[in-house]
Every structure is written in structure tokens, then in C-alpha cells.
Amino acid sequence: MLLRKMLRDMRLHKVQFISIFLMSLLGVFVYTGINAEWHGMQKEADRYYEDTALADFWIVGSGFSAEDVSAAAALPGAAAAQRRLTIDGTAVLGGSPALRVNVLDENTLSRPLAVEGRQFDTALDGVWLDSAFARANGLKTGDTLAVSLGGSRIEKTILGLVMSPEYIYDVKDDSVFMPDAKAFGFAFVPRQALPGGAALPYNELMVSSGGGADGDSVKKSLEQAFDGRYTVVLTRDTQLSTAMFKNEIAQNRAIGGIFPIVFFLIAALAMLTTMTRLTSGQRLQIGTLKSLGFSRRKILRHYVSYGLWLGLAGGLVGLVTGPLAIPALLFPMQKTVYQLPEWKAAVSAADIAAVAVAVLCCLLSSWFACRRELGDVPAATLRPRAPKAGRLSRLEKSGLWRSLGFSAQWNLRDVLRNKVRSAMAVVGVVGCIMLLLWGLGLRDSIRAVTDRLYGELYTYGTKIGLEGDIEASALDALQARYPGQLLQEASAEIRAGDTVKSGNLTVVGDGSLYRFEDAGGRAMSLPDDGAAISYKMAELLGVAAGDTVAYRPLGEKSWQEVKIGAVYRSPIGQGLSFSSAAFEKTGSAMRPTALLTAGDVKNADGLPGVENVQSRQQLIDSFNAMVDSMQSLIAILILAALLLGAVVLYNLGALAFNERTRELATLKVLGFNKRKIRALLQTQNIWLTALGIVLGIPAGFFFIGCMLSTMSESSDFVTYVSPVSLAVSIAATFLLSFAVNLLMSRRVRSIDMVGALKSVE
Amino acid sequence: MAFIEFRDVVKEYGAGEHAIRAADRVSFEIEKGEFAVILGPSGAGKSTVLNLLGGMDRATGGAIRVDGTDISRFNDDALTSYRCDTIGFVFQFYNLIPTLTACENVALVKDIVKNAADAGEALEAVGLGDHLRQFPAQLSGGEQQRMSIARAVSKKPKLLLCDEPTGALDSETGMMILALLQRMCRENGQTVVVVTHNTVLTQIADRVIRLKNGRIVEQSVNPAPMRAEEVSW
Numbered sequence: 003m004l005l006r007k008m009l010r011d012m013r014l015h016k017v018q019f020i021s022i023f024l025m026s027l028l029g030v031f032v033y034t035g036i037n038a039e040w041h042g043m044q045k046e047a048d049r050y051y052e053d054t055a056l057a058d059f060w061i062v063g064s065g066f067s068a069e070d071v072s073a074a075a076a077l078p079g080a081a082a083a084q085r086r087l088t089i090d091g092t093a094v095l096g097g098s099p100a101l102r103v104n105v106l107d108e109n110t111l112s113r114p115l116a117v118e119g120r121q122f123d124t125a126l127d128g129v130w131l132d133s134a135f136a137r138a139n140g141l142k143t144g145d146t147l148a149v150s151l152g153g154s155r156i157e158k159t160i161l162g163l164v165m166s167p168e169y170i171y172d173v174k175d176d177s178v179f180m181p182d183a184k185a186f187g188f189a190f191v192p193r194q195a196l197p198g199g200a201a202l203p204y205n206e207l208m209v210s211s212g213g214g215a216d217g218d219s220v221k222k223s224l225e226q227a228f229d230g231r232y233t234v235v236l237t238r239d240t241q242l243s244t245a246m247f248k249n250e251i252a253q254n255r256a257i258g259g260i261f262p263i264v265f266f267l268i269a270a271l272a273m274l275t276t277m278t279r280l281t282s283g284q285r286l287q288i289g290t291l292k293s294l295g296f297s298r299r300k301i302l303r304h305y306v307s308y309g310l311w312l313g314l315a316g317g318l319v320g321l322v323t324g325p326l327a328i329p330a331l332l333f334p335m336q337k338t339v340y341q342l343p344e345w346k347a348a349v350s351a352a353d354i355a356a357v358a359v360a361v362l363c364c365l366l367s368s369w370f371a372c373r374r375e376l377g378d379v380p381a382a383t384l385r386p387r388a389p390k391a392g393r394l395s396r397l398e399k400s401g402l403w404r405s406l407g408f409s410a411q412w413n414l415r416d417v418l419r420n421k422v423r424s425a426m427a428v429v430g431v432v433g434c435i436m437l438l439l440w441g442l443g444l445r446d447s448i449r450a451v452t453d454r455l456y457g458e459l460y461t462y463g464t465k466i467g468l469e470g471d472i473e474a475s476a477l478d479a480l481q482a483r484y485p486g487q488l489l490q491e492a493s494a495e496i497r498a499g500d501t502v503k504s505g506n507l508t509v510v511g512d513g514s515l516y517r518f519e520d521a522g523g524r525a526m527s528l529p530d531d532g533a534a535i536s537y538k539m540a541e542l543l544g545v546a547a548g549d550t551v552a553y554r555p556l557g558e559k560s561w562q563e564v565k566i567g568a569v570y571r572s573p574i575g576q577g578l579s580f581s582s583a584a585f586e587k588t589g590s591a592m593r594p595t596a597l598l599t600a601g602d603v604k605n606a607d608g609l610p611g612v613e614n615v616q617s618r619q620q621l622i623d624s625f626n627a628m629v630d631s632m633q634s635l636i637a638i639l640i641l642a643a644l645l646l647g648a649v650v651l652y653n654l655g656a657l658a659f660n661e662r663t664r665e666l667a668t669l670k671v672l673g674f675n676k677r678k679i680r681a682l683l684q685t686q687n688i689w690l691t692a693l694g695i696v697l698g699i700p701a702g703f704f705f706i707g708c709m710l711s712t713m714s715e716s717s718d719f720v721t722y723v724s725p726v727s728l729a730v731s732i733a734a735t736f737l738l739s740f741a742v743n744l745l746m747s748r749r750v751r752s753i754d755m756v757g758a759l760k761s762v763e
Numbered sequence: 764m765a766f767i768e769f770r771d772v773v774k775e776y777g778a779g780e781h782a783i784r785a786a787d788r789v790s791f792e793i794e795k796g797e798f799a800v801i802l803g804p805s806g807a808g809k810s811t812v813l814n815l816l817g818g819m820d821r822a823t824g825g826a827i828r829v830d831g832t833d834i835s836r837f838n839d840d841a842l843t844s845y846r847c848d849t850i851g852f853v854f855q856f857y858n859l860i861p862t863l864t865a866c867e868n869v870a871l872v873k874d875i876v877k878n879a880a881d882a883g884e885a886l887e888a889v890g891l892g893d894h895l896r897q898f899p900a901q902l903s904g905g906e907q908q909r910m911s912i913a914r915a916v917s918k919k920p921k922l923l924l925c926d927e928p929t930g931a932l933d934s935e936t937g938m939m940i941l942a943l944l945q946r947m948c949r950e951n952g953q954t955v956v957v958v959t960h961n962t963v964l965t966q967i968a969d970r971v972i973r974l975k976n977g978r979i980v981e982q983s984v985n986p987a988p989m990r991a992e993e994v995s996w
Contacts (some may be wrong), residue, residue, distance in 0.1 A: 003863060003871040012863035290858035293819055294918070295847025295875055298839065381810075381820035381847075384858070 004304045011280065012308070016376060018276040021653040022269055023316045026360040027266030028642065030320030033356045035328025036258030038347035040251045042329060043336065045348045047170060047247060054113045055082075057168040057208035058217065059224055060241060066204040070228070072161065074209050076574055077227060078205025079220040084111045085204040090174075092614075093187070094148035094155070095139055096127050098607055100186045100614065101149055102719060107193035111208045114190050115343060118164030119143035126193040128161035132339055134172060135187025136163050139710035149189070156196065164190060168338050171246040180624040181339060233556045234493075240504065247340060253709065254332075261642075262356065264433040270363040271426035272653055273309055277371035278422065281305060288375055289383035300377055301490075305366055305372040313364030317357035325349050331634050338627070389658075413686040416658070418543065423657055424690060430650025431505065431694020431719075432701055435735045437643030439702025440709070441636040442727035445629055447706060451573040451626040456618055458525075459572065462486065462515040462598035464606075465616045470595070472611035486599030487513030488582070491590050496578060497552045497561065498543040505539050505577030505716070507555055509585045515598040518570040518579065528581040529567025535578055537571040538718035553578055564588060576716050601695035647738045651687065655746035658686065667753050678748040684740075691739040695732055702731070764831065765792035767816065767922070772825035772835070774809070774811050785811040787977040788825070793956065793970060798948040799953035800965055800986065801958045809958040810926060812974065816956065817850050817924045818842040830921060847875050851915030853944075855927035857907040859899040859914075866895040869914045876918045885909065885917040889943060912943060915919060923947070925957040936982035941967060942991035967991050 012019045033372045050056075059076075066085045066678045075083040087105040092098045107124055114122045114130055122130050129147055136142065141160060169188055172181040193199040207228075211220050217237055224235055238244040257615065291301050329347035337345065375383065406414070459609075466484065468477070481488075488511030495506050510516050510528060520526045521537050528534050533553075534546065545551055547569050552561040570579065582592050606615050669679055703721055710719040774786040786807045793799045795822030803809045813822040813844045815827060818834060821842075827835040836844055852858075856927045859868050889909040896926035899907050908928060914993055915923055925944065945967055957964060965988045973981040 003867050003874055006867055007860055007862050014862065285857075286858055287860055290852075290854070290860070292843075293817065293846060293850075293852045293854075293858075294872060294914075295843060295844040295845075295850070297847075297875075300875070379820050380818075381814035384819070384854075 008308055008311070008730055009306065011284075012312075015276060015280060015496040017291065017656040018272065018279075018653055019312060021362060021649045022272045022276065022312050024645075024649050025265050025269035025272060026313050026316030026364060027320045027323075028645065029262035029269060029699050030317045030353075030356050030360050031324040032265065032320075032328070032638075032642065033258055033262040033324070034349065035255055035324030036261070036320050036332075037353055037356075038325035038349055039329040039332050039336075040254040040258065041350050042346050042348040043247075043254075043340075043342065045564075046342050046344050046346055047167075050115070050170075050343055051167050051244075054115055054167045055111050055210060056238075056244075057111045058211045058238060059209040059221060059291075060236040061207040061209070061228055061232045062205065062223060062234050062236070063138075063207070063228065064203060064205050065231075066207045069300075070207060071318075074207055074224065075229060075525065077209075077220065077223050079211050079216065079223070080209050082110055082188045082210045084108055084208050086201050086206050086208065087193070087204050088206050089151050091149045091151040093139070098182065098614065099135070099139065099184060101135070102174070102186075102188045103149060103151060103200070104188065104190050105193050105196060105202060106190060107199075109597070111210050112166065112574050114164035114166050116164050117343070119160070122164065122190055122192075123627060124192040124194070126192060127158070127160060128192075129158040129195075130162045130164045130190040131160050132172070132183070132187035132189060133163035134181075134183040135189075136160070136276065138183035139187075147189075154197075158191065158195065165341055165343055166190075167243075168241065169243050170342060171243040172341050173242065174484060175242070180626075181341075181746040182624060185620075193525065207656035212763070230559060233558075238400060250336075250340070260708070262359075264358060264436070265431075265646065266363045268426065268433065268650055269313070269360065270432055271422065271429060272365045273312070273364045274367040274371050275420075275423045275426055275657060277305065277308065277368040278374075279661070281310075281372040281375045285375055285383060289380055292383060302369070302372065302376055306369045309364035309368030310361060313361035314357070317360040320360070321349075321353060321357050325353070327637070331638060335632065335634050388525045389634045409682050409685055412682065412688065416662070417686060420658075420661075423475060423654060427654040427687075427690040428694045428697065430646060430654070431691050431735060434643045434647030434650070434738070435695050435698035435731050436702040437646065437731035438731040438734060439638050439699065439723060439727070440705050441639035441643065442703060442705045442731060443721065443723040444632065444709060445636055446724045446727050447722045448625070450628050450633075450724075451719055452629075453624055455521075455573060455625075456622050458519065459517050459518065460515070460618070461600075463601045463618055464599050464603040465489075465621075466597040466599065466603060466606055467613040467616070468595055468597060469611050469613045470593075472594075475613035476609075477597075480609065482598055482608075483609075484597060484599040484603060484606070486597055487511050488592070488594040489516060489596045489598055491575075491595050492555050492589070494553045494555045494577065496539065496543065497554075498545045498549070501543050503539065503576075503667050505536075506575045507553065507577055508575070508579040509582055509592045510579060510580045511592065513598070515600060518572075521569060521571045523571075526568065526570060526582040527569075528579060529584060530581065531587060532565035532567035532582055533580050533584065534568040535566050536576040536718065537569055537576070539576040540566075540569050542576070545562055551578070562588065562590075571720075573717065573719055574717050576718060644734070644738060647735060647741060651691070651739055652745070654690070655683070655687065655742055658744055659683070659749060663753060666750065670753055676750050679750050683747050683750070684743050687734075687739050687743045691736060695735055698735075699728070764828075766795035766797075766830060767791075767793040767956075768826070769812070769816075770826040770828070772812075772815060772821045772827060774808075774815060774820070775823045775924055776919040781795070784977050789974075789977070789979055790825075791972050791979060791982055793954065795954055796948070796952045797954060797969040798945060798967065799954075799956045799970040799972065800968035801842060801956065801972045801974060802960070802962060802965060804960055807960075807974040809960070809974055811977075813924055813926055813956070813958045816922075818845045818919075828840060835894040847918075849921045851918050851920035851923045852926040853908070853911050853915050853923065855930040856901070857904075857931075858913040859907060859911060861899050864896050864898055865891060865902070865910050868910060869917050872914060872918050874905055874969065878919065880917040880919060882917060884915075885913040888916075888939050889913045903936075904932050905939060905981070908932060908936075908940050909943065912940070912947075916947060921954065923953055923955045927953065928957060930958070931963065938994065941994075945991045966994050 071083045071085050074080060074576055089103050091101050091103050093101040109122055109124055117133050121246050143160050145160050146157055147160055174186045221235055221237060286303060325347045333345045490509035492507045494507035496503050518526050550563055550565050552563045554561045585592055603615055606612055706721045769789050772786055772789045775782045775784050777783055801809050801812060815822050822835045826833050865886060866882050869885050873879045889912055889935050891909055929940055942959050948955045968985055969988055971983050
């Protein structure tokens with residue numbers, strides 16, 4: 003019977019209970035959905051890594067011998083080793099896309115995975131090409147591909163299209179933000195298929211630890227074993243693709259973790275207010291049940307079960323729908339960035355824990371709400387609760403109070419006497435505007451990076467990439483043809499105390515096409531002596547201007563100390579920057595890697611010494627592609643925000659309305675017209691919405707910051723929300739509040755004056 | 764030994780100087796199968812006595828013996844099962860669960876009492892056989908009170924306690940309710956205790972206990988109780 007009572011009670015208070023159900027559903031929906039997404043990505047990647055025996059360490063150096071391979075494999079903690087030759091070349095195709103060619107004589111580690119054509123075989127003569135690259139450039143199995151590799155040209159038949167676990171994030175280096183399959187790809191060629199293959203050196207050694215072993219100690223022993231013969235040892239934490247993918251998963255995990263907190267909090271608050279209302283309204287019924295001989299435990303269990311069923315129902319629906327819907331929405335966006343052989347959502351045990359959390363939130367708050375009514379002896383419960391002593395607060399005694407007018411007094415008192423209900427409304431609005439800002443601000447922040455990078459910092463029109471061994475005469479000829487600024491970009495390790503970070507080493511020639519800004523966004527020039535350090539790198543190393551750091555360009559053995567003359571802030575590429583004059587004072591010579599020029603450049607591709615040509619527009623486009631790829635995530639955020647706001651505000655309105663029906667009826671009897679009564683109800687809504695907005699804006703900014711900071715160490719994105727986005731968020735929240743209130747105040751007409759004033763029950 | 768015995772029962776609300784004595788050394792007896800009326804003006808302590816007898820509240824002092832057991836020392840759990848097994852309550856305002864139908868309101872007690880009477884039969888017995896599926900709000904006051912009586916007796920209690928059962932009803936309907944209660948007493952040997960301020964009820968009672976300011980002022984046995992239908996209001 004009590005079960006039926008519960009169901010009918012729920013029908014009577016359907017708005018409240020539906021909103022609790024929805025909140026619990028949404029919380030679990032979002033959590034399990036995002037969880038299923040990243041969990042699935044992780045699982046698929048792990049399987050991919052294992053199936054293809056992805057290496058754990060990459061030692062980049064020169065001339066690795068067969069003895070080196072067996073020496074590496076014999077190191078403690080190492081399970082297998084393989085050497086290969088990796089060369090950056092250019093495919094002879096329109097736009098001269100870069101192609102990284104891996105030359106193999108065995109295929110045990112980081113094996114390519116064929117998706118079309120034949121499996122990779124070291125005994126065959128041909129090339130296995132990056133499937134995404136092939137698709138983007140219109141190539142298929144059986145076509146002939148020509149590649150220019152360090153001056154020589156080879157032509158091979160494409161025997162298969164492959165994916166590689168080293169290129170889930172398929173980019174050339176970390177200066178590129180979005181993979182562009184048309185501009186970069188990788189290929190695998192059997193060593194014996196190349197002319198003079200036997201004489202070719204090996205410049206990479208891959209080592210697998212076979213799981214288990216402690217990565218740091220293996221890395222250390224590798225560094226010792228090959229001391230002086232390597233330029234860098236990469237691990238899965240520093241190898242670009244694996245590291246980036248790991249970051250992406252961490253980011254999704256962070257979003258999935260923060261999101262549901264808001265919903266669960268709302269669910270708990272809504273449950274608390276609703277159950278407090280319900281049980282105090284049913285005080286007499288509780289007394290009746292007690293007098294019938296129902297035990298305290300049984301009655302408590304009855305009321306707590308409201309929370310149990312609602313939380314459970316919402317949670318289970320969320321558990322089923324979340325992992326189905328959210329990965330389906332997010333995977334298409336991930337697919338534009340990452341290459342995985344399979345995309346599958348995966349449900350984990352943590353998802354069931356989320357349902358438990360939802361249930362617990364509802365359960366505890368309903369227990370908390372009805373405990374109060376159950377404390378009294380049954381005789382007392384049968385009497386109506388003595389009205390609260392209603393002490394006047396200091397505010398209510400002051401002269402200011404009297405000058406407030408009826409509407410303000412009425413509403414203020416109502417808010418203060420119903421703190422939990424008001425808190426729920428405020429938290430709901432905070433959540434709403436926070437999610438709106440998050441969605442819009444994330445986009446703004448990345449757009450702002452584009453604007454800052456290509457509007458203020460990099461004002462060149464074209465970046466001409468130079469070959470590493472460009473001859474002086476060729477450089478002079480290029481400079482004469484395209485006047486501009488020389489730039490040297492290299493990777494380096496930077497050390498302060500015991501902390502070592504990898505970063506960029508940038509040397510800037512004379513000119514104003516490549517600029518710097520300080521932490522406050524003001525233009526600055528590089529110091530004439532010593533280096534400038536980027537803001538984020540300074541933070542990572544814990545240094546400031548005036549300190550000394552040591553750096554070592556990749557491939558060099560000795561550390562060089564340099565004094566920090568200034569700090570600059572850059573959204574991408576953290577590290578040290580020198581003016582060419584200051585760099586030469588340290589005793590090094592500048593070796594330019596790029597020539598920046600103001601205008602558009604055509605037909606520079608074939609010129610001697612030119613490696614590639616990138617227009618500024620291409621760079622901007624790749625950034626914008628990143629923003630576009632976030633579209634569906636942003637849509638989810640905004641949708642969730644609006645739903646959250648609407649549900650919470652409607653709930654608040656319904657509660658406030660129901661509780662004040664008698665008061666409103668009295669006002670109606672006194673002759674207040676509908677418009678006045680509506681205004682009265684609207685006032686409170688506006689106050690609480692405004693308060694929620696004031697609190698929600700900083701929260702929104704905070705979460706954008708959180709999200710941006712989970713991006714890689716090399717980026718330093720500053721939270722930026724455009725005035726338009728801010729205005730839209732505020733306006734949308736207010737509009738929502740008004741709309742909900744309008745819906746609610748239509749009920750004013752239906753207040754039955756006589757009925758509402760007659761019965762006490 | 765009488766079925767119900769109150770011995771010097773004291774009930775105080777509040778503490779110290781401000782303590783209010785709602786029952787002051789109340790002593791009385793009621794025999795099994797009697798129709799007893801506790802009479803008194805507002806604030807005389809009638810409801811206090813009824814709440815103590817019904818196990819809804821605990822006495823400050825004295826002993827309350829029901830069917831040989833002293834309930835005044837019971838803890839909460841024992842009081843709960845005492846209410847459950849021994850007492851049937853009928854309230855002035857019926858105290859029905861508004862979200863349950865007539866049948867469900869009565870069947871509710873099946874959740875806690877093992878050998879409860881069938882809800883349909885109980886309602887049939889109070890003349891509500893045609894209203895099983897209706898909600899309390901759809902019924903008149905008299906019908907609601909009958910429903911509440913059906914709920915109380917379906918537990919087959921040893922003692923039926925009624926707090927102003929006719930207080931919210933017009934005289935004719937009130938008479939019907941009293942007739943119903945009296946019939947249950949006469950036909951089924953059900954012990955009934957009614958609390959009221961209405962002196963008319965003394966005419967139909969087997970025993971009358973008068974309270975004033977928390978004290979017993981008179982206790983008498985009615986040698987010739989009238990039938991409820993014969994009483995003029």
C-alpha cells in the first residue's frame with residue numbers, strides 16, 4: 003500500500019520528482035557517456051598498442067649496429083629491440099606533402115597495421131602508405147608513389163594502406179595543432195627494396211619493455227648504454243602521438259568528472275527541498291501511520307525509498323543512454339583528429355559507481371529531510387508543527403527594511419525562510435551559466451589564440467621552411483628574392499636545478515615579422531644579452547628573470563648556461579628565445595630553419611634549399627579546424643546548460659507557487675490584480691537568477707582555465723571570453739528565467755480563492 | 764483486575780517552573796467490553812489521557828496497565844508494537860492517507876498486522892461496500908469517518924480509541940457513527956474508549972469519566988445506557 007502511496011505522491015508532485023529524476027539521469031548520462039567515450043578510446047588504443055607491439059622507448063641517434071640492438075634487448079627490463087631508418091621526405095604530388103619514410107629490415111615492434119591491400123612484408127618490393135594520407139591525396143593500392151628523399155627520388159608501387167600506432171595523432175611535429183592528412187603522412191618501405199639499402203645507416207632504435215618494467219629505470223639504463231650516441235630518448239609520455247592521445251583522454255576525463263557534480267548537487271538539493279515539503283505536508287499522515295503502529299524505521303524506509311527509486315530510475319536510464327548517445331556524438335569529432343583502427347564505447351565499473359552516487363545523493367537528502375518529522379512522539383506529530391518563532395532579523399528591524407516596500411519584503415523574507423530552496427535555484431543558475439560560458443568561452447579562447455598568434459605575434463605572410471644543410475649561396479639568393487626575417491627553430495632540453503623540461507629553442511633574426519609580448523600582452527623586444535624565457539616554461543622550471551638556466555639543443559652533448567633577461571608569453575611552443583645578436587654572443591652560430599616573408603609566395607617550392615612553404619592562412623585554417631572539431635562538445639555543453647536551468651527554475655517556481663497558494667489567494671481576495679501578483683513572483687526569480695549569474699561567471703572562467711590547463715605542456719592558452727559570449731550567456735540565462743516564470747505565472751489565474759482559504763490540510 | 768488501569772498518571776509538558784501539568788494523578792479503570800466516555804471541556808487533558816493510553820506519548824509518572832501489562836515503561840519499539848497490535852485509533856479529522864483509496868487505506872494495515880481483517884469486509888461492515896475505489900476527498904465527512912473506523916477495527920485491536928469521532932460531523936451523521944461504534948461494542952465485545960466534550964454521549968456510555976484541568980472529577984457507571992439511535996441531540 004505504501005508503494006502505491008509513493009507512486010500517487012509522486013504523481014501529485016510530478017514537477018519536483020521529474021526534475022529530480024532528470025538531474026540524476028543527466029548526471030549519470032553525462033558521466034557514463036563521457037566515461038564510455040574516453041574509456042573506449044583508451045581500451046581500443048591499448049589493444050592497438052599491444053596488437054602492433056608498439057615500442058616503449060625510441061632512441062634517436064645515428065648508426066645503430068646489430069650489436070646495439072641485441073645490447074639494448076639484453077638490458078634489464080627490456081624485452082625486445084629493433085632498429086630502423088626514418089627519413090623525412092616529400093611525396094611528389096600536388097602541394098608537395100611531407101612524407102616520413104620508415105625503412106625496415108625486420109618488423110617486430112611498432113608494426114604497421116594494414117587496412118587495405120597486403121600486410122607489410124620485409125621481403126617484398128613496394129611501399130605501404132598511411133591510409134589517411136592516401137585517402138586525402140586520392141591514392142590507392144596499386145598506384146605508384148614517387149618520393150624525393152634527401153635529393154634522390156624513388157618510385158614504388160603502393161602494396162598496402164596502413165595505420166601505425168605511432169601516428170594515432172598523425173602530425174609531423176608539435177608545431178602543428180591539427181592533423182592535415184593532405185600535408186603530412188608516413189610510409190613504410192622494406193630496406194632491401196631501396197637502392198643501396200644495405201649501406202643505409204639506422205637512426206632509430208626502438209625498445210619494448212614488454213610491460214611490467216619500471217619505465218624510468220629502463221630509460222636510465224638506455225641512456226647509460228648509449229651515452230654520447232643518441233640525441234634523445236623518447237618514451238610513451240614524450241612521443242608525440244602517444245603523449246597527445248594520453249592528454250586527450252585526460253582532458254575528457256576531467257570534463258566527465260566535473261560535469262556531473264553540478265547535476266548531482268542539484269539532484270540532492272531538489273530532493274532535499276521536495277522531501278522536506280512533502281514530509282512536513284504529510285506530518286499528519288506520518289502521525290497517523292505511527293498511531294496505526296508503523297514503526298519509525300518502516301516510515302523512514304518509506305520516505306527514503308522515494309529517493310532510492312528516483313535516483314535509481316534516473317541513474318539506470320542514464321547508464322543505458324549515456325554510453326550510447328555521447329560517444330556517438332563525440333567520436334566523429336575525435337575521428338577528425340585521431341586515427342584508431344576501431345572506435346568503440348566501453349562501460350566500466352566506475353559507471354555503475356556513478357549510479358550509486360546518484361542514488362546516494364537522493365537517498366541521503368530524503369533521509370535528511372524526513373528525519374526531522376520523525377523525531378517527535380506520535381502525539382506531537384498529530385498536532386500541526388508549532389510555527390517557527392519567526393524572530394525578526396536585524397535587517398528586518400532596520401529602517402531600510404521598512405522602506406523596501408511590500409514586494410521586496412515579501413520576497414526577501416520568503417528567500418530567507420526557504421534557504422535550501424533558494425540555494426537550489428542559485429546553484430542551478432550557477433550551473434547553467436557556467437556551462438554556457440564554458441561552451442562559448444572554450445571556443446573564444448582558442449579563437450583568441452589564433453588572433454593573437456597570427457594577428458599580433460606572427461605577422462608574416464609566408465613561412466619558407468629551409469633544408470637543414472642549405473648552402474650559404476642558396477640562402478642569400480632566397481633572401482634576395484624574398485626579403486624578410488630569418489628564424490631558427492630547434493628542440494632543446496632546458497634545465498633549472500634538477501628539473502629538466504623539453505622545449506623549443508628559437509633564434510630570431512632582425513626584422514619585425516616574428517614578435518614577442520610580455521605576460522601583460524604588451525609588445526616587447528628580446529634582450530640583447532642572454533635569453534628570454536616563455537612564461538609557462540618559467541613557471542614549469544620555477545625561474546624568473548635574472549635567474550640562470552642551462553640548455554642543450556637536441557643532438558648536442560654539453561649543457562650551456564644562459565642568464566634570463568626577460569619573460570615573454572606565447573600560447574604555443576614554450577622554451578627559450580634569443581635575438582640573433584644575443585645568440586652569437588653565447589658563442590653559437592645561428593643556423594636558420596625558416597625564412598619569414600611578408601607577402602604571399604608562389605613557386606618557391608622547387609628552389610634550392612627550400613623544404614616547404616606554408617602560408618599564414620594555412621596555419622590559421624589548421625587552428626580553426628581545431629575549433630570546429632569541438633563543435634559537438636560545445637553543443638552538448640550548451641544543451642545541458644539550458645536543460646539544467648529550465649528544470650531547476652521551473653522546479654523552484656512550482657515549489658514557491660505551491661507553498662504560497664494560500665498567500666496568493668489572500669492577495670487575490672484583497673484585490674491584487676493578476677499583473678501585480680505575477681510581478682511579485684517574478685521578482686524573486688530575478689533576484690535569484692541574478693545572484694546565480696554573479697556567482698556563475700567566475701565559476702565558468704575557472705572551468706575554462708581548468709580545461710585549457712589540461713592541454714599539453716607546450717601550450718599556454720589564456721582564458722578569454724568575448725563580451726558577446728558573456729552577454730549571450732547572461733541574456734540566455736535571464737531569458738530562460740523569464741520564460742519559465744511566464745509559464746508558471748499563468749497558473750495565477752487558476753488560484754481558487756475560496757478553496758485555498760478553506761482547508762488547512 | 765480491570766482491563767485498563769490508570770494509577771496516579773502524571774503528564775507534564777516542558778520543564779522546571781514553566782512545566783504544564785496536562786494530567787495530574789489521573790486514576791481510573793475500564794472493564795473489558797465496555798463503552799467508556801472520557802468527558803471534559805477543552806484543555807481538560809482528555810487528549811493527553813487518550814494519547815497516553817494509545818501509546819502515542821509517554822507519561823511523566825504513574826502506571827498505565829492495559830490487559831495486565833504496564834505500558835508506561837515501554838520504550839519506543841515496544842510502544843510501536845503496542846500501537847500496532849493492541850490499539851485502533853479513530854480521529855476527529857479521520858487522518859486518512861489522501862493518496863490512497865478507501866480500500867487501500869484500510870488494506871494499509873496489512874503491511875504491519877498479520878491477521879488483519881479483509882479490507883472489503885471491513886468497509887462492508889461500516890456500510891462503505893460501494894465506495895471501495897474512491898479517494899477520501901471524494902467522500903463525505905461521515906463516510907470518511909466510517910472509513911477510518913473500518914481501518915481501525917480491521918486491525919482487530921483489543922482497544923478502540925476515538926478522539927472526538929463526531930467533532931467534525933453534523934448531529935445526524937454523528938449519531939450514525941456512534942451507533943456504529945456502539946454496535947461494535949455490543950456485538951463484537953469490542954472495548955471502546957471515546958474522548959469528547961459532548962455531554963450527550965454520556966447517555967449511551969457504560970462508564971463515564973469526567974476530567975477538568977487535568978484531574979478526574981467524577982467516575983461513574985451508567986446503569987442503563989441508551990441506544991445511540993434513541994438519543995435526542
